Amino acid sequence: MLLILATNNQNKLREIREMLSDTALNVCGQREAGIDLAVEENGTTFAENAAIKAQAIFDLQSAKKQNCYVLADDSGLCVDALDGAPGVYSHRFAGEDATDAQRCEKLLSLMKAVPRAQRGAHFACAMCLIAPDGTQYAVEGRVDGCIGYAPHGENGFGYDPVFEINGRSFAEFTAEEKNAVSHRKRALEQVVALLMQQSL
Amino acid sequence: MLLILATNNQNKLREIREMLSDTALNVCGQREAGIDLAVEENGTTFAENAAIKAQAIFDLQSAKKQNCYVLADDSGLCVDALDGAPGVYSHRFAGEDATDAQRCEKLLSLMKAVPRAQRGAHFACAMCLIAPDGTQYAVEGRVDGCIGYAPHGENGFGYDPVFEINGRSFAEFTAEEKNAVSHRKRALEQVVALLMQQSL
Numbered sequence: 001m002l003l004i005l006a007t008n009n010q011n012k013l014r015e016i017r018e019m020l021s022d023t024a025l026n027v028c029g030q031r032e033a034g035i036d037l038a039v040e041e042n043g044t045t046f047a048e049n050a051a052i053k054a055q056a057i058f059d060l061q062s063a064k065k066q067n068c069y070v071l072a073d074d075s076g077l078c079v080d081a082l083d084g085a086p087g088v089y090s091h092r093f094a095g096e097d098a099t100d101a102q103r104c105e106k107l108l109s110l111m112k113a114v115p116r117a118q119r120g121a122h123f124a125c126a127m128c129l130i131a132p133d134g135t136q137y138a139v140e141g142r143v144d145g146c147i148g149y150a151p152h153g154e155n156g157f158g159y160d161p162v163f164e165i166n167g168r169s170f171a172e173f174t175a176e177e178k179n180a181v182s183h184r185k186r187a188l189e190q191v192v193a194l195l196m197q198q199s200l
Numbered sequence: 201m202l203l204i205l206a207t208n209n210q211n212k213l214r215e216i217r218e219m220l221s222d223t224a225l226n227v228c229g230q231r232e233a234g235i236d237l238a239v240e241e242n243g244t245t246f247a248e249n250a251a252i253k254a255q256a257i258f259d260l261q262s263a264k265k266q267n268c269y270v271l272a273d274d275s276g277l278c279v280d281a282l283d284g285a286p287g288v289y290s291h292r293f294a295g296e297d298a299t300d301a302q303r304c305e306k307l308l309s310l311m312k313a314v315p316r317a318q319r320g321a322h323f324a325c326a327m328c329l330i331a332p333d334g335t336q337y338a339v340e341g342r343v344d345g346c347i348g349y350a351p352h353g354e355n356g357f358g359y360d361p362v363f364e365i366n367g368r369s370f371a372e373f374t375a376e377e378k379n380a381v382s383h384r385k386r387a388l389e390q391v392v393a394l395l396m397q398q399s400l
Contacts, residue, residue, distance in 0.1 A: 014213075044285055044286055045286075046283060083245065083278045083284055083287060083322075083324045085245040086244055087285065087289065099339050110247075122283075
């Protein structure tokens, strides 16, 4: 059976393909599935945004009478001292066309006066799985850390250079190290468990 | 000296007038100051929204060559289990035209499966004060509690019926009880301290 992932990101595709290798699912990205769709992510929570994306693609593939699963995710950084911001605004935090470096810079600037003990933050990843019968399943994974005082490291993307666990930034983690603890990994594990229960 | 409050809310006006009664400041709402301005609150944090409102009004009054302070606030509810949502979306959580009851209902529905120990939440209130010379000061107050399982109480507004402290909802607090601990009160206290330092 086919699982359409609501993304064109090759890294995400590879990661989920590996995790689902024990199932009989064939994972493909939305472009490979012939879907050219840009959905407005105007939800107020990560879970809402994931559901909006998954449902939009399910409605399309359903119209085409394909019998398959659809999986979408939405993720972001939530900083305690900023009341959970940037949150669902993570990608638009410094404006639509800003770079990762500009987003990190804005975040560090807002956190300038925040003492170390109050710099807690977490990455969250919500996933929405829609089964062929239209049933929606929602899961969420998170990883806790804190915001550093300057960007460090060359790996990863997004806010990774300023998100630290035990003094090392996510951008200093190898891909393997990050995948072992990441919010996306933890959400995916729950999706895999759900799919296993469906006895594929 | 005049302090223009970036609101037309009579409750907020009365509250801040009382708190500033020991200063030589004359507090008026934006309508009383002859300002008819609707600002788009498109910030990604409470602090940004407060600053956007305060600056818009300061720029107007400055143009009119009034020599005065401007104060604006932005506030909302941040729920731990929802990664800080509704946050800056607090007023638009269930759509632009939804009622307080609909917002509470949507929140409770999202929290249906969340156990008591994970229902932590806080109200946050950011304030931006702009001095006559254009200097911006930012403060924030918060009050911690948790989300109940059903709305309770008739007082207050917004999410008060579902925000609980020691088993009582904010809508069951009297106005005096709420003002004594509220996020807005705690932010205002810091504003008062700032104004005192300016030896008015």
